[in-house]
Amino acid sequence: MAGIITSHSQYLLFPQNDFVFKVLFGSEESKHLLSSLLGSITGEQKSGITLKNPFLLRNYPDEKEGVLDIRLTTGNGEQVFIEMQAERHRAIHKRMLFYWARAYGAQLIKGKDYDSLKRTTGICILGHPWFKDTEPVCCFHALEKSRYEPICIDFELMFMQVGNSNSKQGITYNNELRAWRTFLGAETEEEMIMAAEASEAVHEAYNKLKVISQDPEIRAYSEARELWLIDQTIRENEARREGREEGREEGKEEAIREMIINMNKSGMPIESIAAIANLSPEEIRKIVK
16 A cells, blocks of 8 residues: 555555655655754764655656666765665675675776775665564664774665554653654654654654655655565565575486486396386487486
8 A cells, every 4th residue: 555544535655665765855845854863863963965866756667677876975075875675685785795795896087096985874664574673773884893893984884664653552752853753753643643743853754754655656655665675576576485495306306317327326127217217218228317
């Protein structure tokens, strides 16, 4: 389902849809909302944000099958990329590591040396429990294994889980992080309102969500994106099933081959083996030679 129906019969899109997430936070007009979200996740205020791939609806058809991340630089040159991952992905940690390496290395253009490389932070918002840790944000750095000293501050990967927030228990919100987690992971209008009442920035994002949810073009793209992701999951599952079937067939063929070799070693005539295995004598000879 791409959205929910409110008590006032108003349609609301889900912020966990990565297209909707980018509409909400990826435009020039939304940089203050993005700054609030980033600050709550990282614990640092990110000022002087410059979007490297600002969202423009007219450009979306060209990128609808890609990863809809938001890439930016801060006032001190640090790089940040952030993406929403609602669906379960077995290798999300490796994918984020790959994106980080690509973003970090892309800074080193001709004429610059390694000292020019700036801190790069990758943030993945997970719409489902992925880590066993109950902490809302898991942050990773490159550390020396005994003394836990960082080799440098340039490497940072962060994962925020929104699918296991405690909003349904009616806990009073005392910080921006909890409000953002509840809003982004909301499955009901009540959860969104609860989060919006706790934070001015979340309240503004909620109001923007209500507006964009009534845009027919945005709704159509949101539903198309969701269908594409569902189809992608089905294709991957089918490929895995076909791989397992192929593996089972290969295993079956190998078992038959071993049986033929063992029967031949026991002195059974080729013709008798062929009759049992439902193969020609010539095929049996090729196997046992």
